[in-house]
Amino acid sequence: MSQPRELTFGTAGMRAPIGPAPDQMNVMQITRITAGLAAWLSQTIGQERNSHPHTPHMSLFSQEGPLRVVVGYDARYGSPNFAAAAAEVFAGAGFEVTLLPAPAPTQLIPWLIRSRGLDAGVQITASHNPAGYNGYKVYFSDGRQIHGPDERAIEDAIRLIDDPLQVPRVMVRPTTDQLRRYIDDVVDLIAPPQADLLRVNNERAALKVAYTAMHGVGGRSLTQALQAAGFAQIFPVPAQHYPDPLFPTVSFPNPEEPGATDLLLETAREYDADIMIALDPDADRCAVGYRRPDGSHVMLRGDDLGPLLAIRLAPRIEATKRPVVATSEVSSRLLSHIANDRGWDYRETCTGFKHLIRAADETSGTLAFAYEEAIGTAPAPDLVGDKDGIATALFACDWAAELKAQGLTFADELNSLYKRYGRFRGTQIAVRSSDPHGLIVALRSHTPDTLAGVPVTAEKLHCSEGVLFEGYGVRALARTSGTENKAKFYLEVHQPWEAENTEELLDQLKADVERLVERL
Numbered sequence: 427m428s429q430p431r432e433l434t435f436g437t438a439g440m441r442a443p444i445g446p447a448p449d450q451m452n453v454m455q456i457t458r459i460t461a462g463l464a465a466w467l468s469q470t471i472g473q474e475r476n477s478h479p480h481t482p483h484m485s486l487f488s489q490e491g492p493l494r495v496v497v498g499y500d501a502r503y504g505s506p507n508f509a510a511a512a513a514e515v516f517a518g519a520g521f522e523v524t525l526l527p528a529p530a531p532t533q534l535i536p537w538l539i540r541s542r543g544l545d546a547g548v549q550i551t552a553s554h555n556p557a558g559y560n561g562y563k564v565y566f567s568d569g570r571q572i573h574g575p576d577e578r579a580i581e582d583a584i585r586l587i588d589d590p591l592q593v594p595r596v597m598v599r600p601t602t603d604q605l606r607r608y609i610d611d612v613v614d615l616i617a618p619p620q621a622d623l624l625r626v627n628n629e630r631a632a633l634k635v636a637y638t639a640m641h642g643v644g645g646r647s648l649t650q651a652l653q654a655a656g657f658a659q660i661f662p663v664p665a666q667h668y669p670d671p672l673f674p675t676v677s678f679p680n681p682e683e684p685g686a687t688d689l690l691l692e693t694a695r696e697y698d699a700d701i702m703i704a705l706d707p708d709a710d711r712c713a714v715g716y717r718r719p720d721g722s723h724v725m726l727r728g729d730d731l732g733p734l735l736a737i738r739l740a741p742r743i744e745a746t747k748r749p750v751v752a753t754s755e756v757s758s759r760l761l762s763h764i765a766n767d768r769g770w771d772y773r774e775t776c777t778g779f780k781h782l783i784r785a786a787d788e789t790s791g792t793l794a795f796a797y798e799e800a801i802g803t804a805p806a807p808d809l810v811g812d813k814d815g816i817a818t819a820l821f822a823c824d825w826a827a828e829l830k831a832q833g834l835t836f837a838d839e840l841n842s843l844y845k846r847y848g849r850f851r852g853t854q855i856a857v858r859s860s861d862p863h864g865l866i867v868a869l870r871s872h873t874p875d876t877l878a879g880v881p882v883t884a885e886k887l888h889c890s891e892g893v894l895f896e897g898y899g900v901r902a903l904a905r906t907s908g909t910e911n912k913a914k915f916y917l918e919v920h921q922p923w924e925a926e927n928t929e930e931l932l933d934q935l936k937a938d939v940e941r942l943v944e945r946l
């Protein structure tokens with residue numbers, strides 16, 4: 427009889443179906459994970475404190491007091507109980523615990539860690555996974571997700587927890603609501619100078635915003651943020667505004683999925699909205715759409731929104747420093763062309779914001795902006811060391827209001843980029859499989875000579891066991907998902923602005939890749 431699969435850290439924390447088994451999410455699993463994490467934190471941060479040059483003999487709980495952690499959660503099944511269990515295990519291990527009182531956006535955790543100088547944080551969330559899933563995301567004292575060797579060390583510590591029932595637990599009283607302070611900070615990001623206040627307020631009051639929380643935790647947060655920032659005409663999707671762990675109106679609670687934004691588009695048409703905002707269930711990712719000149723509405727791809735926001739946000743620090751802009755290996759190459767042209771420091775990382783947010787450090791520049799194609803954006807890395815859907819929505823609405831006052835839309839800005847750097851168009855193919863790793867291995871053994879009629883070469887990805895096929899103007903990248911049982915294929919074509927066959931070439935590339943997968 428095979429042993430149950432151990433949960434490990436993927437692209438963004440641990441995720442698994444909710445259930446009683448040892449490899450599923452349940453209170454015993456949360457207890458084991460938290461006990462292992464608490465032991466690792468005590469050892470790691472205790473060593474750092476004890477090695478402080480000014481206090482060589484200081485013990486873990488002496489002058490600086492106990493380690494301090496925050497625990498939050500989303501609105502999925504089990505999340506409140508899982509969060510309470512995690513908080514009680516931390517308290518039983520001697521930690522000072524801040525337990526949030528209600529479901530809240532994931533980015534509230536890294537924001538609280540930085541604003542309060544906490545030692546770590548945990549968010550109970552499965553982000554955009556199906557309704558039957560839940561997860562466990564860990565942030566360290568720098569407000570960024572743990573990564574690399576730290577993940578492996580925590581997994582080792584978890585394996586040492588033999589019996590979760592023997593782990594000490596102490597009851598924790600939830601704290602007061604912290605959402606308002608976070609909203610104040612993100613609204614300040616788009617606060618205009620006093621000299622421009624009247625003009626900007628008029629522009630924002632004229633903008634019509636349709637938005638959806640996708641049955642997640644972002645409805646209240648985004649409503650309050652938009653109102654505080656002066657956007658007067660805001661129209662939520664009523665059927666998706668309040669938390670519902672069943673996600674009844676979508677087959678898959680991910681704004682990227684086909685059909686997921688249908689109700690948002692309907693609401694936008696009903697109110698003739700200028701801009702659409704779709705948050706994922708834990709509100710750390712944000713998709714944006716806009717109204718075309720003919721009155722129709724369309725959602726931007728993540729690889730459209732990312733480069734657009736980069737040209738808006740990266741120049742904020744150009745006057746004093748060379749901005750670092752980052753994206754992942756699976757994202758569009760458009761940002762690299764923009765950065766090269768504008769003199770920015772371009773960085774490319776492995777998939778996942780635990781890597782992207784570390785694209786720069788104190789000795790190698792200042793991270794001004796980071797994004798990945800899966801509608802994840804870090805518009806203010808100095809405030810939140812992770813992607814932030816609420817802040818992204820505010821920046822997008824601020825810019826949309828300014829453009830509307832000039833008779834422009836995001837389409838005009840995107841076309842300006844294409845005219846200068848060529849047309850980039852992309853799409854994805856997701857292949858669900860019980861063995862996605864085996865699918866990628868087979869693909870590497872059956873590499874094609876051409877794709878879309880273009881000779882291609884194959885190379886192994888730096889960050890995973892995936893493979894990249896690339897030729898002139900054609901790119902196809904394949905890797906296993908870090909959060910789901912599927913293989914993902916990222917396709918992109920790059921043509922001169924005048925080229926009329928861009929979409930046709932992309933369709934041909936997609937058809938060739940689909941035929942390739944069918945033969946494996």
